Amino acid sequence: MKIDVIGAGLAGCECAMQIADRGFEVNLIEMKPIKKSPAHHVDTFAELVCSNSLKSNDVNTAGGLLKEELRILGSHVIECADKTRVPAGGALAVDRDLFSQAVTEKVKSYKNIKIVNKIAEKAEGDITVFASGPLTDEALIGEISRLCKNDFLHFFDAAAPIITYDSIDFESAFISSRYDKGTDDYINCPMNKEEFEAFWNELVSAETAHVKDFEENMVFEGCMPVEVMAKRGMDTIRFGPLKPVGLIDPRTGRRPWAVLQLRKENNYNTMYNLVGFQTHLTWPEQRRVFCMIPALKNAEFVRYGVMHKNTYINSPDLLDKNFALVDNQNIYFAGQISGVEGYVESIASGLVAGISIANKLQGKPQIDFSTQTITGALAQYISSANGKHFQPMNANFGILDGLDHHERDKQKKKQLLASRSVEKMKQIATLIK
Numbered sequence: 013m014k015i016d017v018i019g020a021g022l023a024g025c026e027c028a029m030q031i032a033d034r035g036f037e038v039n040l041i042e043m044k045p046i047k048k049s050p051a052h053h054v055d056t057f058a059e060l061v062c063s064n065s066l067k068s069n070d071v072n073t074a075g076g077l078l079k080e081e082l083r084i085l086g087s088h089v090i091e092c093a094d095k096t097r098v099p100a101g102g103a104l105a106v107d108r109d110l111f112s113q114a115v116t117e118k119v120k121s122y123k124n125i126k127i128v129n130k131i132a133e134k135a136e137g138d139i140t141v142f143a144s145g146p147l148t149d150e151a152l153i154g155e156i157s158r159l160c161k162n163d164f165l166h167f168f169d170a171a172a173p174i175i176t177y178d179s180i181d182f183e184s185a186f187i188s189s190r191y192d193k194g195t196d197d198y199i200n201c202p203m204n205k206e207e208f209e210a211f212w213n214e215l216v217s218a219e220t221a222h223v224k225d226f227e228e229n230m231v232f233e234g235c236m237p238v239e240v241m242a243k244r245g246m247d248t249i250r251f252g253p254l255k256p257v258g259l260i261d262p263r264t265g266r267r268p269w270a271v272l273q274l275r276k277e278n279n280y281n282t283m284y285n286l287v288g289f290q291t292h293l294t295w296p297e298q299r300r301v302f303c304m305i306p307a308l309k310n311a312e313f314v315r316y317g318v319m320h321k322n323t324y325i326n327s328p329d330l331l332d333k334n335f336a337l338v339d340n341q342n343i344y345f346a347g348q349i350s351g352v353e354g355y356v357e358s359i360a361s362g363l364v365a366g367i368s369i370a371n372k373l374q375g376k377p378q379i380d381f382s383t384q385t386i387t388g389a390l391a392q393y394i395s396s397a398n399g400k401h402f403q404p405m406n407a408n409f410g411i412l413d414g415l416d417h418h419e420r421d422k423q424k425k426k427q428l429l430a431s432r433s434v435e436k437m438k439q440i441a442t443l444i445k
């Protein structure tokens with residue numbers, strides 16, 4: 013039995029390890045370092061292409077709950093994230109290089125995972141998992157089109173820039189957490205009203221990079237370029253990535269008019285990313301406009317923000333909830349290309365696909381991950397939503413089954429949904445060992 017997983021990204025690594033855990037041999041096919049997509053930079057696996065945050069770790073948020081479910085199910089990639097975390101308040105943020113190295117070492121520690129270094133062009137396994145990501149190499153697109161009867165969609169995603177710590181002007185920056193809650197993990201770059209308005213004026217008129225096939229309104233709302241958001245109105249970014257609420261500038265004793273937050277990229281404190289500043293501006297314009305923020309006046313960019321086409325299949329018409337093609341049960345899709353959206357969601361889909369493949373080969377019944385869990389609800393959603401207007405889906409409470417009673421208090425409702433899900437997942441975990 014030849015099992016191929018194409019792509020050693022977040023989904024592919026999790027999927028390969030889940031299959032290998034259950035005693036099967038897996039070929040994990042990865043094109044790096046022979047070729048890298050425009051958003052991939054390192055040679056190691058499970059590379060985070062933009063933010064280093066895997067979002068909230070609070071189990072009463074949908075993102076936090078999904079991670080908790082994955083821990084219960086034995087996700088190796090989440091374990092690597094937990095081991096390489098950097099302080100980021102309530103979020104699970106990681107040192108992206110250490111994280112990627114940890115996943116690579118873990119994958120390579122398996123005797124029954126064979127790393128095949130090549131650019132995949134077609135499905136060659138008895139079972140093949142396409143986990144080649146939103147930036148799947150062109151060489152494979154023809155094969156995916158054929159298997160999916162050309163039923164493809166896309167949107168555009170942007171990445172935020174990273175700057176060096178040493179270049180931040182601390183005469184104009186301060187360290188503190190919002191509402192003084194949690195640890196002081198963020199560097200805050202305040203602006204007064206005049207500074208903000210000057211910045212906004214330049215931001216909305218700055219030159220954007222040409223992106224092949226870029227169509228207006230094709231950006232994913234959760235990863236919208238800051239300049240696109242700014243064009244919706246002057247206050248839109250003041251209620252978004254530049255929101256000043258809960259922050260007091262110690263030099264004035266007052267809340268600034270707007271604040272950009274910088275988040276640690278690594279535990280050595282050498283690099284910081286501009287939180288929420290995904291951008292489509294040309295590189296010189298990023299330097300010109302972002303350096304108008306006083307604390308960034310001498311900023312040295314380690315990596316500029318970029319925008320990429322993000323491709324996914326029209327999964328509701330194509331996949332079942334095990335992430336297999338309905339009309340070809342030996343072909344699986346996992347990760348962003350399968351119609352889930354986000355790092356952790358990609359890991360979850362890889363885990364579900366991997367367990368499903370192992371169960372099938374062992375002649376065991378398939379696991380029902382339950383629509384009371386985010387993992388199960390995501391699998392259900394991508395395989396059954398209305399395919400006509402299908403949008404990639406990230407973890408949220410809206411896809412879960414409702415409670416069996418009406419709960420008015422929103423926070424209480426989330427807590428109840430989360431504890432129900434955790435209990436359910438603990439039961440499910442006993443079935444998958």
Ligand SMILES: Cc1cc2nc3c(=O)[nH]c(=O)nc-3n(C[C@H](O)[C@H](O)[C@H](O)COP(=O)(O)OP(=O)(O)OC[C@H]3O[C@@H](n4cnc5c(N)ncnc54)[C@H](O)[C@@H]3O)c2cc1C
Pocket residue numbers: 018019020021022023024041042043044047048049051052058059060061062063130131132133143144145146147148149150151152169170171235318319320321322346347348349353354355356358
């Ligand atoms: C620009 C951009 C920014 C994003 N920012 C975020 C963010 O901040 N937060 C978030 O939660 N999500 C973000 N996403 C969405 C998504 O979560 C990530 O893309 C995530 O990495 C998807 O995981 P994956 O496993 O599906 O793909 P990837 O992690 O991209 O892994 C795919 C792997 O397949 C390899 N590959 C591709 N084609 C071939 C081939 N033909 N043969 C062999 N190997 C191949 C690639 O080299 C890569 O290693 C972003 C996406 C993009 C495009």
